[in-house]
């Protein structure tokens with residue numbers, strides 16, 4: 001194929017075939033500085049998204065740990081349900097009694113996430 005012999009490749013952003021700069025020895029993935037910028041932005045966005053997922057995992061894990069600690073060190077469920085409750089206030093006592101402290105914290109977290117994201121997506 002011609003693309004192999006002539007060293008042309010498709011741009012990772014705009015898909016146009018381009019001739020990579022020989023000095024870059026095959027590392028070049030985009031046809032122009034504009035596309036390179038675009039690719040960089042895209043990779044950063046991806047990185048941030050993954051990192052965000054990570055920090056969310058850590059956040060929830062810490063929250064669970066803390067809740068279990070408090071629960072076992074005979075703090076009342078009412079005390080747990082009062083701390084940092086986001087709207088709507090959940091029947092934490094019922095949830096904890098029915099499912100246990102961990103599911104209760106997870107439910108609380110998910111509700112919080114849903115509310116936050118709903119808010120973000122509504123505002124432009």
Ligand SMILES: [Zn+2]
Nearest residue numbers: 011014031035
């Ligand atoms: Zn391009």
